[in-house]
Amino acid sequence: MFTRRTALIGAAIAPFAAATPLQAIRQATAAAPASPGAAAQPGLVAAPAGGADGLEHVKAKLVAPPAVMAHEQVASGAPKVVEFTMAIEEKTLVVDELGTTFQAMTFGGSMPGPTMVVHEGDYLQLTLVNPATNSMPHNIDFHAATGALGGGALTFVMPGEQVTLRFKATRSGTFVYHCAPEGMVPWHVVSGMSGTVMVLPRDGLKDAEGRPVRYDRVYTVGEFDLYIPKDETGAFKAYDSPGDSYADTIEVMRGLVPSHVVFNGAKGALTGDRALTAKVGETVLFIHSCANRDSRPHLIGGHGDLVWETGKFANPPQKNLETWFVRGGSAAAALYSFLQPGIYAYVNHNLIEAAELGATAHVKVEGDWNDDLMTQVSAPAPIVA
Numbered sequence: 554m555f556t557r558r559t560a561l562i563g564a565a566i567a568p569f570a571a572a573t574p575l576q577a578i579r580q581a582t583a584a585a586p587a588s589p590g591a592a593a594q595p596g597l598v599a600a601p602a603g604g605a606d607g608l609e610h611v612k613a614k615l616v617a618p619p620a621v622m623a624h625e626q627v628a629s630g631a632p633k634v635v636e637f638t639m640a641i642e643e644k645t646l647v648v649d650e651l652g653t654t655f656q657a658m659t660f661g662g663s664m665p666g667p668t669m670v671v672h673e674g675d676y677l678q679l680t681l682v683n684p685a686t687n688s689m690p691h692n693i694d695f696h697a698a699t700g701a702l703g704g705g706a707l708t709f710v711m712p713g714e715q716v717t718l719r720f721k722a723t724r725s726g727t728f729v730y731h732c733a734p735e736g737m738v739p740w741h742v743v744s745g746m747s748g749t750v751m752v753l754p755r756d757g758l759k760d761a762e763g764r765p766v767r768y769d770r771v772y773t774v775g776e777f778d779l780y781i782p783k784d785e786t787g788a789f790k791a792y793d794s795p796g797d798s799y800a801d802t803i804e805v806m807r808g809l810v811p812s813h814v815v816f817n818g819a820k821g822a823l824t825g826d827r828a829l830t831a832k833v834g835e836t837v838l839f840i841h842s843c844a845n846r847d848s849r850p851h852l853i854g855g856h857g858d859l860v861w862e863t864g865k866f867a868n869p870p871q872k873n874l875e876t877w878f879v880r881g882g883s884a885a886a887a888l889y890s891f892l893q894p895g896i897y898a899y900v901n902h903n904l905i906e907a908a909e910l911g912a913t914a915h916v917k918v919e920g921d922w923n924d925d926l927m928t929q930v931s932a933p934a935p936i937v938a
């Protein structure tokens with residue numbers, strides 16, 4: 554049956570030309586294992602790659618951001634095959650205080666998707682599930698992986714299908730993963746489909762001098778630029794499904810002016826009752842991903858003690874940063890030990906994006922105030938002549 558949805562999908566994957574959009578989709582699905590990327594790495598298609606044979610398999614439990622799954626900072630034992638299962642969920646989200654709705658497409662039901670943690674030399678094995686309740690084909694491109702469009706060429710799944718991909722984590726660092734279905738990559742990405750993989754060195758993080766560093770807490774922040782269409786009165790439009798929102802959204806996207814720039818899917822997702830928490834004396838690792846657009850994180854009242862601006866742990870971290878940078882299409886990592894209690898704003902220091910469009914989080918820090926670091930010498934009072 555030729556519906557608006559199938560027409561849309563057919564148009565979106567036009568490179569796979571066929572008699573009808575549905576046939577095009579089926580051909581695209583069938584063609585995936587025979588794509589150039591797959592041909593170059595036949596071991597990834599069916600048979601296990603030799604290096605993963607005989608390794609211990611462990612199942613990892615993903616959690617919703619800003620939390621990060623339980624993990625070892627220093628790997629115990631030999632490399633493992635770490636198995637993940639993640640379902641894609643298309644859903645309507647409220648993204649601001651006006652009640653504006655957004656047709657989100659998500660990994661694991663959250664924006665960003667859950668952060669996966671492995672160690673260098675481990676194999677990350679993901680079963681990606683696209684439930685029949687979804688309307689779109691999806692896949693996953695791991696920036697941490699090597700070959701086959703980051704796995705995108707081997708993971709194209711229609712609603713009602715699942716696929717399992719395994720790749721060797723050969724580089725340490727924080728890396729974006731995102732959906733990348735041919736013909737509609739940017740739309741899926743700005744609809745919410747990205748997250749982070751953290752590949753830790755087997756012996757843990759090190760400072761610029763090579764000394765071990767550890768964190769007490771880790772949070773994952775995903776920054777998203779949203780392009781929600783408005784009607785002729787200037788009010789945000791609501792849609793019934795991603796497909797219904799497609800044509801209008803693409804038009805707004807092409808203007809490159811986001812309607813919202815948010816952390817973790819909505820204005821206020823990480824403020825107030827949902828603020829991140831820490832205690833004075835604790836060291837916190839902040840992972841900050843941007844799948845599409847650049848950002849410049851700043852912790853107001855604090856600093857970046859150690860910052861892996863590109864997120865890559867093989868490179869020595871930068872020290873004592875004021876504000877750092879996250880290139881669109883990457884995830885940075887910043888480590889800070891809190892010295893004072895209070896509410897810290899963690900912002901994109903394009904302050905218009907932070908304050909007007911939504912890119913603000915709060916860190917609520919408990920502990921004792923250090924008068925030596927800061928004190929109010931005299932309270933506000935009339936000017937003394």
Ligand SMILES: [Cu+2]
Pocket residue numbers: 658689690691692732733734741746
């Ligand atoms: Cu997708």
